Amino acid sequence: MTEIKPFRSDVPQTALDDLADRLARVRWAEELPREEITDGIQRGPVAPGWEYGVPGEHVRRLVDYWRDGYSWRKWESALNAHPQFTTEIDGQNIHFLHVRSARPDATPLILTHGWPNSVFEYLDVIEPLSADFHLVIPSLPGFGFSGPTRERGWNRHRTARAWAELMRRLGYSRYGAHGNDAGSFVAPELGRIDPSHVIGVHVTQLFSFPSGDLDGLSEQELQYIQFLAQFNDNMSGYAKLQQTAPQNLAHALADSPVGQLAWSSQLLAATSDDHLLTNATLYWLTNTSASSARFYYEDHHAEHPTSPTTAPTGLASFAHDFTPLRRFAERDHANIVSWNEYDRGGHWATQDAPDLLVEDIRSFFGKLA
Numbered sequence: 575m576t577e578i579k580p581f582r583s584d585v586p587q588t589a590l591d592d593l594a595d596r597l598a599r600v601r602w603a604e605e606l607p608r609e610e611i612t613d614g615i616q617r618g619p620v621a622p623g624w625e626y627g628v629p630g631e632h633v634r635r636l637v638d639y640w641r642d643g644y645s646w647r648k649w650e651s652a653l654n655a656h657p658q659f660t661t662e663i664d665g666q667n668i669h670f671l672h673v674r675s676a677r678p679d680a681t682p683l684i685l686t687h688g689w690p691n692s693v694f695e696y697l698d699v700i701e702p703l704s705a706d707f708h709l710v711i712p713s714l715p716g717f718g719f720s721g722p723t724r725e726r727g728w729n730r731h732r733t734a735r736a737w738a739e740l741m742r743r744l745g746y747s748r749y750g751a752h753g754n755d756a757g758s759f760v761a762p763e764l765g766r767i768d769p770s771h772v773i774g775v776h777v778t779q780l781f782s783f784p785s786g787d788l789d790g791l792s793e794q795e796l797q798y799i800q801f802l803a804q805f806n807d808n809m810s811g812y813a814k815l816q817q818t819a820p821q822n823l824a825h826a827l828a829d830s831p832v833g834q835l836a837w838s839s840q841l842l843a844a845t846s847d848d849h850l851l852t853n854a855t856l857y858w859l860t861n862t863s864a865s866s867a868r869f870y871y872e873d874h875h876a877e878h879p880t881s882p883t884t885a886p887t888g889l890a891s892f893a894h895d896f897t898p899l900r901r902f903a904e905r906d907h908a909n910i911v912s913w914n915e916y917d918r919g920g921h922w923a924t925q926d927a928p929d930l931l932v933e934d935i936r937s938f939f940g941k942l943a
Contacts (some may be wrong), residue, residue, distance in 0.1 A: 577661065583653055597831060605629070617776065638837070659671075664739070666715050669693075681706065682750070683707040685757070686757030687756070692713060693712070715728045719860060722750065727872055735767060742771075747771060750942070753777050754922070774887070775885045780903040781896075782899070782903040795899055800822060823837070824863050843924050845926070882906050887912075894918075895919070
């Protein structure tokens with residue numbers, strides 16, 4: 575069961591025809607009507623904005639493009655330009671890209687994507703990173719071509735164990751780990767469970783939150799906490815639902831590609847239309863909305879270690895993303911050796927600040943080497 579098999583995406587045309595047919599027969603969600611607003615700046619009928627969630631105008635525009643301009647085959651071809659494989663680990667089919675550097679002494683590096691993203695998250699940084707790294711880019715269990723999952727328990731810890739086995743199976747005795755979003759949970763755990771092989775962990779978020787320890791915070795630190803509270807109040811509805819009852823929404827997403835698109839849009843709206851649609855299409859074609867959401871449920875119900883991680887850790891934090899407070903991060907990660915905050919970029923840095931991200935990864939692992 576340790577065989578590594580070549581993989582190539584070749585979605586049947588019948589599946590794409592079915593998608594096109596469904597997009598031609600959308601029943602649009604009801605929303606509040608436009609209302610006249612006169613505020614000295616804006617006049618005339620204005621539709622409800624993002625305060626209620628993803629607006630209808632946003633979804634309609636994307637659906638028009640999805641139906642008449644977007645090409646899955648273009649992005650499928652871009653994915654297939656890189657070597658891909660599948661292997662079974664812990665009873666689960668795992669899909670991954672494996673791009674070897676031309677440098678024989680390159681550092682092996684495993685990169686873990688987030689939700690509602692996929693291996694497409696890293697497509698644009700493969701070329702610059704492969705100049706210095708042998709890249710392994712797996713699809714999270716239950717996501718895209720690694721899905722769906724068939725068993726309980728696929729949380730960050732089980733995934734980290736699978737990644738350690740994947741790197742062992744590929745023959746890498748020493749390697750680095752990088753992660754974004756959900757990958758920023760998985761990568762530190764990989765460093766925790768495989769310390770004799772992981773040389774360092776690089777992430778774009780350290781999800782370290784206050785636990786009543788707010789005494790002595792500066793005004794700037796209190797502003798960070800306020801930002802975190804606002805994000806939690808206004809942007810985390812998807813996480814709460816997927817942590818508690820992921821199957822409720824999964825029935826709708828499995829039946830409606832437009833529903834899948836809208837559900838993905840809250841977090842991916844800041845990326846390009848093609849990136850958003852490629853991920854929505856992948857989730858739709860693989861029917862992995864349910865199993866990807868279950869990752870949140872399984873992780874929320876897992877027992878997590880209380881001791882800090884000890885692997886050398888580096889953070890690249892971007893301007894329009896959650897920025898942790900170092901005092902809380904150092905409580906959870908005892909060996910932070912690099913901490914860089916940038917004045918541009920967002921949650922999906924591979925899309926809006928790839929140059930900064932690539933250079934930060936290079937610098938971090940270069941110093942460790």
